[in-house]
Amino acid sequence: MKSVRWVSGIVAIALAGFLVVLLRTDGDTDVGARSPLLGEPAPAVVTTTIDDAPFDLARRKGSWVVFNFFNSTCVPCIAEHPALLAFVDDEAGRVDGVEFYTVVNDDDDRAVRDFFTTNAGGWPKLRDDDGAIAVAFGVAKVPETWIIDPNGFVRLRILGSVTEGVLEEQMASLRTNDG
Numbered sequence: 001m002k003s004v005r006w007v008s009g010i011v012a013i014a015l016a017g018f019l020v021v022l023l024r025t026d027g028d029t030d031v032g033a034r035s036p037l038l039g040e041p042a043p044a045v046v047t048t049t050i051d052d053a054p055f056d057l058a059r060r061k062g063s064w065v066v067f068n069f070f071n072s073t074c075v076p077c078i079a080e081h082p083a084l085l086a087f088v089d090d091e092a093g094r095v096d097g098v099e100f101y102t103v104v105n106d107d108d109d110r111a112v113r114d115f116f117t118t119n120a121g122g123w124p125k126l127r128d129d130d131g132a133i134a135v136a137f138g139v140a141k142v143p144e145t146w147i148i149d150p151n152g153f154v155r156l157r158i159l160g161s162v163t164e165g166v167l168e169e170q171m172a173s174l175r176t177n178d179g
Contacts, residue, residue, distance in 0.1 A: 043136035080161035
């Protein structure tokens, strides 16, 4: 009986300590996710678009580049699409606007074309048929969004769906810190 009380006391103390830690933690309000690629040169990406145009990330130096990893049947990808449309529209009006690309993850060209015909989004869609781009970036699951600076360095990784205004805020912050 004494051992039960002793163990119960220890558990109660541990739970109380855990509660104190939770209450004193500010919480993570930063949308960026950790990655060993942050601050490093972006992986090489050489592929084609679903319209068979060549793409080489190395040729994009001098521009901000945003990759959004996507699948046409991914519910969170579908949910974030209006926010992406708004972001791309906002960036189109900027002199230093980003180059936005969808990286197609485990999907076929026809399904992707159908999705974008129905839901809009005139930006290029990059093939990743063998998953090499996703592996190089360490993509956990779609959607996932990456921002690469004009010097070719990875600056931000966002896991999951982006909501309206998030990419705009992040780009404003990155541009401010870059200048």
